[in-house]
Amino acid sequence: MVSSLVRTTTTATRSSLGGKKAAKTVKTVQPRILGRLYHDESFGYRKPPAFAFPDYTEAQLQNRHANAALLRYVDSVRMHAHRAARIDPLDLIDRESEVAALNPGRYGLPVDDPEHQFNVNGIIWTHPNVSEQRGSEQELMTMDEINRRLREVYVGRIGFEYMHSPSKTERLWFSHLLESNSIPASAFQSHKLRKRIHGLLARSEVFDNFLQLKFPNLKRYGLEGGESMLPALDSLFSAAARASLSHIIVAMPHRGRLNLLTDPELLKYDPTGLFYKIRGGAEWPEELVGEIGVGGGVEGDVLSHLTSSANLHYPNTKPLKVSLLPNPSHLEAINAVALGKTRAKQYSLLRTSPETCQLGDRVMCIQLHGDAAFTGQGVVMETLGLSGLPHYTSGGTVHLVVDNNIGYTTPIAHARSSQYCSDVGKMIGAPVLHVNGDYPEDVFRAMEIAFKYRQYFRKDIIVDLLVYRRWGHNELDVPNFTSPLMYEKIAARKSVPRIYEEKMMSDEILTQEEIESVRKEYRTHLDSALVALSGYKSSLSDSNSPVSSSSSSSNSAAPSALRMKSQWSTIHWPTSPSAITHPSTGVDLDVLRELGRASVKVPEGFEVHEKLKRFVKGRLGSLEENGKGVDWATGEALAFASLMLEGNDIRISGQDVGRGTFSQRHAMLVDQRTERVVVPLNEFLPSPPNSNDERVGKLELANSSLSEMAVLGFEYGASWERPDLLSIWEAQFGDFFNGAQIIIDTFVSSAETKWLKQSGIVLLLPHGLDGAGPEHSSCRLERWLQLTNDRYAHNSSPNNHQTINMHIVFPTTPSQYFHLLRRQMKRNYRKPLIVAGPKALLRLPAAASPLEEFAQGKSFKPVLDDPIFEPQSQSTKQAEVKRVLLCTGKIYYELAKERKERGLEDKVGIVRVEEIAPFPFVELGDVLAKYSSRETDKEVWWVQEESRNQGVWGHVQERLRNVQGLEAVDVKYWGRKESALPAPGVGKMYKEQQERVVKGAFEGL
């Protein structure tokens, strides 16, 4: 019985698993098993209670039978009325002049008899209270009344699409909500609300006019024509605040971003800071900005990507924190990042109130989109696809498409093959509300309905806000070049704020003077903000970026004076002197043995697959004294477990990660009779000694959909939110990361430099040529290396570990991998870590690590010297070798084998560069000194299995010349020739090439 193999206690401390206190006794393992499906209860998230909508009563069903023609008609209206609804301000959507489905005469109904009464009970909802309607026998209406009611509901300024939902409950919920008038339009007509709406619209227009006047050459992507976006968001924010949400994460593109940012009732960005940025100033304190003309340090981003967080205060609610995330130019790329951050934030909040909090209770993601981007970008579909998955859902996103019927110069007829830009949402059955942006009160109402749906069902919903774009794509464009008729229409229109003001005056809510005073007041506010520009200095505010403790008052605040906020408060800025780059990562061996055993323990009666029993046995054996060495998966499990014991959560995300693509990980085990899942590390880790205030972390094995871009983006977003989470994304094979290239370029490799955002994300990218063909062979190290800002020469100040944008490593032993994972969390700052992961080494006996390599005092080594020259007593031999082969990755083992077969151990040394970026100038120089590599009769070769134009050679070639001792050495390249492919597809060819590389490295000796 597998479970009987583990019955132990451990000796460990919580704070440091290898520290002085390591001998303290901790509590006995407390199995918390199980009786649940792993996927059903994802990490403390309780699902919302299923919303039950009562079915029709017998009487209602009978009436539906009796009035089948009426039923068909009503359902047709529900289904097709959006095609007739007055949703399009410019009337540009290509639609039939008459929607035949809305004609009751076509359903055999007696339309000519005005007196005829129909029993509509069970067909149309007439009562806000469902049970009242269920209780009544008859609800009588004439055809006229029916038509009036249906038209009021469905053919107004909001078009509803919900009948495509596969859920009967949702369809019933929607039809009841609308037809019973549960959220009536009249609710959005209070004077107070209308004045608030007016303020938002008027300020937006004043702001756009102000920028146009003061900065006429600026591309500001103004909101003119789409001003209703602001009341739409205000509606959503206030509904969220009323529902006691505490945080909103907003993802949005360029259009109207500055309007939202600077509005004093919304995101409250200091307009002086904005003007400073427009004038070419930095959005960060000057001391952080890279050297001019040289680069490095913080280099910032453009105006239209600025960000802010603000606390909003709505009446009788707690403050609502709204955070607008930074955004790259690549449209829609932010979506999944925002979702990952939302879920991670909810998880953090939930930890403090698990009893009361359910998925999406506290945090909501809002995503804004342009119509062209929403339709065209594939990541939209990928991200929507995550919305309902157990490890990716975040409780429902409200999508707001600012739909101006044009993308740059592309009109809708060329932008999409679907009727609406929102049709992609139907893929997940999301309801869609199309609303006319000329009518801000309807917009307000639509958002309220959308939020209500999200709250009930915790699912995504789309609001398609139909507006127009008064100017070109930006204000310097001439839209008439390509859309003269559209722009003729637009030019003839009064602005949305002005139309609303006319209505406010005719309804006697505001006078002309009051209107002008609202506008004047804001203009004055902006004027004085512009005046304040002289003497202005940027400051910092975001939680994941540093905050200058001396505020923005002085240029002398060195990065060392920077601190982080909220959940990042224990994290330092990477270049500060307090940054710890080389923490101790080794762990007490007894603790490790216990953790290793826990990693394969299962509950009594749990039936593990027959083959996996060997896997379990092998792991347990490898942990024993004189075991055969620890394999890759065990090294990883030990890293996870030890980090968890220190309180860190771990999340590994990607396709089939629980088992592992190569059937190596098996971090989740499945009962062969019941399909019950157990994640042993979540169940059998020992409790930390002081369990009152400290917790053991959790391992979330997030088996994902078959997406790279959205899934990596999601994980990356989680890493922004939680520095205490080891957040890992694993590609099935290394080259599949290229589907996520946008996330890598615009977030992973550049966020710290653009936005001062740290991330400790780890990417695991299986790499290595093993005959698998052009794909499945390479994680394209050359591309990763090209994306780093790794220095060309050694420069001890500032330390390259602290200034590099991301680490690129290719560990060749499980212990190296173990120390890397632990280093990632034990450092007091965060950097992305890109791991070229092995395939061939996963089970290679030669690659196994003795357990001692994991012990206290051991750490990751950027360069591995040739083990055949250990122990030190043999170092004289080392100086005598004729040729030193430098390499990275698994070819080391092939070279070592060949050398042995040729009996050339005393002539050839093989040195592994395990950390490629930052390039280990010093460590490599130290190792090579042992080989007397500068002597003229020595040869130094760089050997790689990747083609010459690929792999690591391009990166190291120049850097090798800057290694002390190699300055005058002509390092020879040895490997494949240039190729268009990462590896040949013809099996024989692969073999011959590989043999040539391996054997050729020893020729001439």
Ligand SMILES: Cc1ncc(C[n+]2csc(CCOP(=O)(O)OP(=O)(O)O)c2C)c(N)n1
């Ligand atoms: C991935 C990507 N492709 C192309 C662009 C260039 N681009 C910027 S805005 C834009 C048009 C966007 O249209 P839409 O989504 O309708 O938003 P709008 O500007 O109309 O508000 C284009 C093509 C981009 N930023 N990102």
